[in-house]
Amino acid sequence: MPKRPLPQPTPETQEFWDGARRHELRLQRCNACGRAYFFPRPFCPRCASDDVGWFTASGKARLYSYVISHRPAPGFKDDVPYVIAVVELEEGPRMMTNIVGVEPKPENLPIDLPLQVTWERQSDEITLPLFEPSGGAP
Amino acid sequence: MSAAIVGARETEMVGVIPDKSAIELHAEAARAALADAGLTKDDIDGVLCAGQSPVAVAEYLGITPTYIDGTSVGGCSFMIHVRHAAAAIAAGLCTTALVTHGESGRSRVGMGGFGQSPQMLGSQFESPYGVAGPPTRFTLPFLRHMHEYGTTHEQLASVAVATRRWAETNPRAMMREPITVDDVLNSRIIAYPFHLLECCLVTDGGGALVVVSAERAKDFPKKPVYVLGTGESSEHSMISQMHDFTESRAFKVSGASAFAEAGIERSDIDHAMFYDAFAHTPMFALEALGFVGKGESGPFFEEMRTAPGGDFPLNTNGGGLSYTHTGMYGMFAIQESVRQLRGEAANQLPGVRTSIAHGVGGMFHAAGTLILTNDERA
Structure with missing residues (x-):
């Protein structure tokens, strides 16, 4: 498991990271325009309403785009090649993650591949949402 | 069409320049662009740059400006500087603007760090993924x-x-x-x-521009380049x-x-x-x-x-x-x-x-x- 640079939550993002520790993918939705959004902020980035609330997302996503890194970030030297991806969550927002549970080869990673969230504990405070193919490894 | 570029030069060398710091690359390019325009530093009243603070570049060159712009949004900052210089000149905030770039990208002499707080959004939502x-x-x-x-x-x-x-x-x-x-x-x-x-590539080098109003553009040695x-x-x-x-x-x-x-x-x-x-x-x-x-x-x-x-x-x-x-x-x-x-x-x-x-x-x-x-x- 790579030794990752870990995030430090801010007041606005604390709920996301608290949820991750409980294996819940916490997003916000705007009650005025109905749209879910990420990253966390206390107002809707589309319609600017501050009538927003947290909910737990399904954890289902599809592979929006990715690279297979052969150039390790600090802490990832023993993990190359690895997949850095942007996934589109079922609820609409996109987020960066890693794709795990599958050999990091282009033929295993077609664009729009269905994915499911999986959790990787890093510390007492931080657990990261990673994604794996929802049908299991091919 | 309100402004024109009347001075434009790069550093004498581009590529590997281990004997010059980033701010000196700004200054070398600035001095070359001033010479290109037939001006001295005392003619400059607007200083715009990225990477280094325009305060530091103005100080290094010995300029006391009436207009400074440190818009630093990456590699397109200089296109934006020319745009802002044209607007500032049209608004009467300055008359003769110097836009500078210098970076020791390869040799890393006199460069600031890339250190980021783990609370920054990118540190929270991108950096953990390698x-x-x-x-x-x-x-x-x-x-x-x-x-x-x-x-x-x-x-x-x-x-x-x-x-x-x-x-x-x-x-x-x-x-x-x-x-x-x-x-x-x-x-x-x-x-x-x-x-x-x-x-x-990853290299060292710099470049600078002098921007004035279009009306003055023909008062300089080089063929003017108008900002359209x-x-x-x-x-x-x-x-x-x-x-x-x-x-x-x-x-x-x-x-x-x-x-x-x-x-x-x-x-x-x-x-x-x-x-x-x-x-x-x-x-x-x-x-x-x-x-x-x-x-x-x-x-x-x-x-x-x-x-x-x-x-x-x-x-x-x-x-x-x-x-x-x-x-x-x-x-x-x-x-x-x-x-x-x-x-x-x-x-x-x-x-x-x-x-x-x-x-x-x-x-x-x-x-x-x-x-x-x-x-x-x-």
Whole structure:
């Protein structure tokens, strides 16, 4: 498991990271325009309403785009090649993650591949949402 | 048309300059551009730069300005500086503006750190996933473009090949060996689908510009280069939040603004400089600026239309891929546009009347566009 640079939550993002520790993918939705959004902020980035609330997302996503890194970030030297991806969550927002549970080869990673969230504990405070193919490894 | 570039120079060397610090590269370029314009530092009342603070650059050069602008949004900052200088001059905030760039990107002499608080949004939502700078972030959108439009690996490689062909005949270019599409595809994979030769260089260097009102443009030794249209925009600070991975919204807004101000058509452009941090960047620019339709840039590059002899001469200095790339390359794109419009370029094209210099900041984070002309009637 790579030794990752870990995030430090801010007041606005604390709920996301608290949820991750409980294996819940916490997003916000705007009650005025109905749209879910990420990253966390206390107002809707589309319609600017501050009538927003947290909910737990399904954890289902599809592979929006990715690279297979052969150039390790600090802490990832023993993990190359690895997949850095942007996934589109079922609820609409996109987020960066890693794709795990599958050999990091282009033929295993077609664009729009269905994915499911999986959790990787890093510390007492931080657990990261990673994604794996929802049908299991091919 | 309110402003003109009357001084433009790069540092004497570009490439590997281990004996100069970043701020000295600003100063060397600034002093050369002042000489080019027949001015002294005491004529300057506006200072604009990125990387270093304009306060530090003004102090280093011995200038007391009435206008300072430290817009620092990556490699397109200098397109934006020219735009802001034109606006500041028109508003009477200064008369003679100096735009400087200097970066010890390769030798790392006198450079600030890249240290970021773990509370920054990028540190929370991107850094934990092993991104290692631009090669693993800037490149992320491209597989989506391939998927949506059938863009191929060979087409991406063609950008690097076409650009290298210009560098082959530019003595100042760092990489001048001819390359083929196969050479590109056989070079080391950095972040699939990107190979080493599809990634920009990392170099040292600098450049500077002097901007004055168009009315004064003919009072200087060199042929004036008029600022015909300008644009700027921004989109996201994290690549994962780019609205559509197949097009840059910042590019579209900035480009549309520049063309609207210039009042000319795409077909009126004689020469283009599109910031090429990675081989896909000029593809995104070609589409977003409206020179081709969405998804049509791949075949355009594969047909070598941007290479010497093609009908769309692009990145004629050899670009960030083969000429030089200090980190914030946009200054060098503007310098080549100015050289082409003055008739001073290493790969001089015949009869250039209009040139577009379009820059990207960060990983499609921001954009800046300049449409320049040597025609005072424009």
